[in-house]
Amino acid sequence: MTGPGSGARPRRNGGDLVVETLAALGATTVFGIPGQHALGLFDALSRSALRFVSSRVENNSAFAADGFSRATGEVGVLFLSTGPGALTSLAGLQEAYATGVPMVVVASQVPLEGLGARRKGMLHQLDDQKASAANVTKSQRLIQHASGIPSAIQDAWTEAISSPAGPVWIEIPQNVLLDPVIVPPVEDALAEAADNPPRTELVKEAVRWLTAAERPAIIAGGGTRRGRAEPWLLSLAEKLRAPVVCTPGGKGAFPWNHELSLQSWIEDRYTTEVLEDADVLLVVGSSLGEVTSNYFTMEPRGRIIQIDAEPRVLESNRPALGIxxxxxxxxxxxxxxxxxxxxxxxxxxxxxxxxxxxxxxLARIQARLDAQDLALERKFMADVREAVPDDMQTFWDMTISAYWAWSCWDARSGQFHSAQGAGGLGFGFPGAIGGAVGLATQGLPARVLAVSGDGSAMYSISELATVRQHNLPVTWLIVDDGGYGILREYMEHAFGKATATELARPDFVRLAESFGVPARRVKPEDVGEALREALAAEGPNVVVVNTLLKMFAPTHIQP
Incomplete structure (x- = not known):
């Protein structure tokens, strides 16, 4: 029995082994879209307690599973169909892989007899589907026998949560999912993260460097938050009296208003100059990549200690004592x-x-901003920050508002999530959907905020159907400037004009209302009041602001 419509189904099949193992491992929620070869998975879901959240496009399902994991600290689970469905998810998985988000991805596959063969008329077939996922997942497995499903999923879960965390890919042929099984129901499963402590001699050497340092400074990257290292970061900074700057991914790892906090002004040259002048620079959970290095302009003159769980990151951009x-x-x-x-x-x-x-x-940074024509932008971001409760989680797309937020947003006790890991568009809204679902499963206040531009909003506009179908408490702020705003700025700065950045777009308010989602358009000066009302409401809603925001100049004062 290898296809739909071939008669009565057994009560238990390979799909049951998948959902039973996931449930035994602690999964509560699955994201994805049904597909022909994956029907065995979805048939089994009907007999399980797992909640299924169906998106409208597979990459948005991946973003939602990612957002679920970021919001809760749990493993995101994603079900994919074969071929086009699997391939469409890859942009979302790239973000999870780049950011170290633990996910278990279960993709269907053509029947066993079709693997590795070009069979005429077989839908969705790829020569090597696993190879397509190789660049965006930690590992890839093909399961060819139902008896191997529980152990393979348990192993994948273990790998996903072991640092460096990330998505792990499993694919299962259609007939393995559909055929009856004699394997008994899964009763228990255990996955424990592999231990990843530092080497003793490296710790001793780092302590020697830090003890002798006259000007120690610390960069706290996203790995600091993923490793739940905040208490020790605070203790070390205070012992060393070391200034600390958080990257966008590390935002919230260090108290914003602490007397040693350089906050998150990582893209300002005044911050860069402090880091360059440090005689020992402790870099935690960061590759010193494009944003953290202020677009590779930072030239540290001191010694660097770099801590990261991903060995490929260590010393990838600067010589360092790599731990x-x-x-x-x-x-x-x-x-x-x-x-x-x-x-x-x-x-x-x-x-x-x-x-x-x-x-x-910090005073010099503020003075630089004061000297630029940025009153609109600074008030806009301040009004949004004031309207959002301290503990609310926020999800940001790659838009000018997010670029501002990377530097100026005080995360307080609410986590800040953005797509700067891979930098793709479309993360904010589906990520927030996953976050809202996840927080609700933990019994926590589930209202979240998503922020997009009009360009990035179109990548996930179909998920208005998802948020309405599940009545999720997501407020979506769309800042509509009529095009790809940050690309417009880049091109105008580089070439004196922008090309192909202007966009026709829908009336976002009327479009949201057509899905049954309440929406309103407000002036930028009214965004704070509108958000306060939207965030206090029930169910999903949309706030649209038509305005053109500009980025701050981090290295010179604009004329």
């Missing part, structure tokens, strides 16, 4: 080895105490 380890375990070890008052150099930034340096640097 391959989970950020939480590494900072805990460093903190334990570093005395409360290290016997060594006293922090002194050329006669300026580090706390005063931080205050001066």
């Amino acid at each position: 391959r380890a989970d950020a939480g375990q590494a900072l805990q070890a460093l903190d334990a080895a570093l005395p409360a008052a290290p016997d060594g150099a006293v922090p002194d930034w050329h006669g300026v105490p580090p706390e005063a340096l931080v205050k001066q640097t």
